[in-house]
Amino acid sequence: MLTTLFTKLEDYYPEMVEIRRYLHQHPELSFQEVNTANFIASYYEKLGVEVQRGVGGNGVVAKIQGNYPGKTIALRADFDALPIQDEKDVSYKSTVPGVMHACGHDGHTASLLVLAKVLHELKDELHGTYIMIHQHAEEYAPGGAASMIEAGCLEGVDVIFGTHLWASEPTGKIQYRTGPIMAAADRFVITVQGKGGHGAQPHKTKDSIVVGAQLVSNLQQIVSRRVSPVESAVVTVGSFVADNAFNVIADKAKLIGTVRTFNEDLRDFIADEIERIVKGTCIASDCSYSYEYIKGYPAVVNHKEETEYLVQLANDMEDIKVVEEAELQMGGEDFAYYLQHVKGTFFFTGAKPVGVEIAYPHHHPKFDIDEQALLVAAKTLLSAAINYK
Numbered sequence: 001m002l003t004t005l006f007t008k009l010e011d012y013y014p015e016m017v018e019i020r021r022y023l024h025q026h027p028e029l030s031f032q033e034v035n036t037a038n039f040i041a042s043y044y045e046k047l048g049v050e051v052q053r054g055v056g057g058n059g060v061v062a063k064i065q066g067n068y069p070g071k072t073i074a075l076r077a078d079f080d081a082l083p084i085q086d087e088k089d090v091s092y093k094s095t096v097p098g099v100m101h102a103c104g105h106d107g108h109t110a111s112l113l114v115l116a117k118v119l120h121e122l123k124d125e126l127h128g129t130y131i132m133i134h135q136h137a138e139e140y141a142p143g144g145a146a147s148m149i150e151a152g153c154l155e156g157v158d159v160i161f162g163t164h165l166w167a168s169e170p171t172g173k174i175q176y177r178t179g180p181i182m183a184a185a186d187r188f189v190i191t192v193q194g195k196g197g198h199g200a201q202p203h204k205t206k207d208s209i210v211v212g213a214q215l216v217s218n219l220q221q222i223v224s225r226r227v228s229p230v231e232s233a234v235v236t237v238g239s240f241v242a243d244n245a246f247n248v249i250a251d252k253a254k255l256i257g258t259v260r261t262f263n264e265d266l267r268d269f270i271a272d273e274i275e276r277i278v279k280g281t282c283i284a285s286d287c288s289y290s291y292e293y294i295k296g297y298p299a300v301v302n303h304k305e306e307t308e309y310l311v312q313l314a315n316d317m318e319d320i321k322v323v324e325e326a327e328l329q330m331g332g333e334d335f336a337y338y339l340q341h342v343k344g345t346f347f348f349t350g351a352k353p354v355g356v357e358i359a360y361p362h363h364h365p366k367f368d369i370d371e372q373a374l375l376v377a378a379k380t381l382l383s384a385a386i387n388y389k
Helices: 002-012 014-027 034-047 103-121 145-150 208-226 264-284 302-317 335-341 372-387
Strands: 050-055 060-064 067-080 125-133 160-166 172-175 179-182 183-194 233-241 252-261 288-297 299-300 322-325 343-350
Touching: 002 014, 002 103, 002 372, 014 034, 014 103, 014 372, 034 050, 034 060, 034 103, 034 125, 060 103, 060 145, 067 103, 067 335, 067 372, 103 125, 103 160, 103 372, 125 145, 145 335, 160 302, 160 335, 160 372, 172 302, 183 208, 183 264, 208 233, 208 252, 208 264, 233 264, 252 264, 264 288, 299 302, 299 335, 299 343, 302 322, 302 343, 302 372, 335 343, 343 372
Parallel strands: 067 125, 067 160, 160 343, 172 322
Antiparallel strands: 050 060, 060 125, 172 343, 179 299, 183 252, 183 288, 233 252
């Protein structure tokens, strides 16, 4: 049975590539994916597959019912793009200025659509129910997963599987990890309020830029001196704005950054530590401040049995040459929410472009993938879905 399904996937591989390239040329930002959602829903409607539009926003959920009783398995793919100008010189370059698929979501969608087509064609021979979750807005918190779950996309689901095309690793490699695999991704905003004045008279001011610079330095002590060396954490200030003329001391400075952790207690500790440091630094400089900590996605924590099950399947697949444990990734993913509700696992599928030693990283203007990885991802997800008992 699985051999027949794989053969059909291979036969439909050109369609998979065609879909991926179409989506790559017509990207849409998070929470704005109206046309992409319509494309996905229309694809299912043409196949005659039961489909729901507008699930938790722009989400789309399709359902394929096998002829025999069995488990309900969900497979998920995201479909939003990023606010990045596509700088690749390829025929399928983005046609939307300042927007591109720089993270592989176009490939995730293409793989799942064609996988679903194959399942639908052979549904009379299948056991169980298959739920295709096409999720909007993965790239920007609060994301689409939570609202889709609230809208019922996981009702009756026994297990969920998802993958991310991983351009840093070669095609034919699967990376897995039991327990935490991707970090909680949070954001903080600090505004230092000082007293502006003439650049030649600093003694009459409260220099918010000097205080902000001290904060950038002081915040580094959280990970280096307040977090155990055996724990993993990141505190990064990514934006520092105090716009003024060259001869004016700024009265206000705004710092925006991110915190990445795997441990919930550590997550809360760092949030408190940031404010403690901000408060102390501002008191010492006689400045006031405002502080906001915005929790993003929680850590992605894979379930042990489902991860071991996936590893066993992957090791038996001809298309997969290497199956290895992944390093902890500080990137965030709202697949985490699905795993808080049902059993499952999230893994990486190698997709490094052919002929390059070091691929452009995810979220880069020249990001691209080896499209052969679409087939590997589809086969791995299909195998996980079909064999789950």
